[in-house]
Amino acid sequence: MTTSLAVIVPALVALAAAVAVAPQDPQPGYRDTPRLPDGWRVHDADRPRPPVVEPGPAGAPVPPPQDATVLFDGSNLDAWTGRGDKAQWLVADGAMQVNGTGDVQTRGEFGDCQLHVEWCAPTPAKGDSQGRGNSGVFLFGRYEVQVLDSWQNPTYADGQAASLYGQKPPLVNACRKPGEWQTYDIFFRAPRFAADGSVTAPARVTVVHNGIVVQLDEAMIGASTHRAVGTYAPHGDKGPIRLQDHGDPVRFRNLWIRPLDTTRPAPAAAGK
Numbered sequence: 603m604t605t606s607l608a609v610i611v612p613a614l615v616a617l618a619a620a621v622a623v624a625p626q627d628p629q630p631g632y633r634d635t636p637r638l639p640d641g642w643r644v645h646d647a648d649r650p651r652p653p654v655v656e657p658g659p660a661g662a663p664v665p666p667p668q669d670a671t672v673l674f675d676g677s678n679l680d681a682w683t684g685r686g687d688k689a690q691w692l693v694a695d696g697a698m699q700v701n702g703t704g705d706v707q708t709r710g711e712f713g714d715c716q717l718h719v720e721w722c723a724p725t726p727a728k729g730d731s732q733g734r735g736n737s738g739v740f741l742f743g744r745y746e747v748q749v750l751d752s753w754q755n756p757t758y759a760d761g762q763a764a765s766l767y768g769q770k771p772p773l774v775n776a777c778r779k780p781g782e783w784q785t786y787d788i789f790f791r792a793p794r795f796a797a798d799g800s801v802t803a804p805a806r807v808t809v810v811h812n813g814i815v816v817q818l819d820e821a822m823i824g825a826s827t828h829r830a831v832g833t834y835a836p837h838g839d840k841g842p843i844r845l846q847d848h849g850d851p852v853r854f855r856n857l858w859i860r861p862l863d864t865t866r867p868a869p870a871a872a873g874k
């Protein structure tokens with residue numbers, strides 16, 4: 603059997619056209635990582651990215667309530683440690699800035715809490731995906747609410763701003779542009795452990811990003827990790843707040859925290 607050029611040439615032309623328009627993979631991420639309990643892979647390239655919701659305009663710093671512990675008021679890093687005893691991040695213009703000297707964490711330790719954080723991604727934006735404006739807020743030094751410049755910066759869904767990193771994307775993408783101040787209000791209930799170290803209640807997290815609820819009472823599956831399914835290791839009922847140095851000059855300001863008493867006594871125990 604012979605095949606005429608009249609058949610082969612159009613076929614080759616069609617093939618070349620198909621190759622020419624084949625899009626590059628538009629979804630940064632992984633397809634070889636283990637699966638999370640919800641069925642998606644860790645940092646799944648195919649997990650849908652949350653829809654963008656434009657928040658209102660950036661406002662003035664949110665004043666700490668009367669009963670808050672101020673972690674950073676713009677003047678110094680006395681409440682923080684870094685490599686060695688003293689935090690070395692740059693303090694300027696009322697903000698603290700990542701500068702390559704490593705993570706910083708609070709000297710104080712906290713349990714169940716309401717944590718207010720304001721952060722600002724570097725401008726002009728540099729890099730892409732996880733390489734743009736990456737930092738993070740770690741409760742107990744281990745449970746990360748991701749900080750990332752997710753304004754017009756595609757990355758894997760469980761790694762974008764306000765994700766529970768490696769576990770849960772935010773409900774929507776509420777990011778402001780780099781250079782604009784953004785707020786996180788994080789409501790955190792610490793995990794509970796039995797005497798034998800088993801988990802009796804997972805950590806639960808609610809996150810409000812720029813006034814928009816993006817995580818609603820989500821249960822964490824363990825500590826935050828990269829390319830792996832997080833697991834729990836038992837710890838005490840309080841721990842530090844850690845901020846990540848991921849190499850990008852992200853700034854933070856006006857950090858405060860309110861411990862939450864979620865274990866009020868029942869009426870009988872209170873003598874009623």
Ligand code: MG
Binds near residue numbers: 736737738749848
């Ligand atoms: Mg991070």
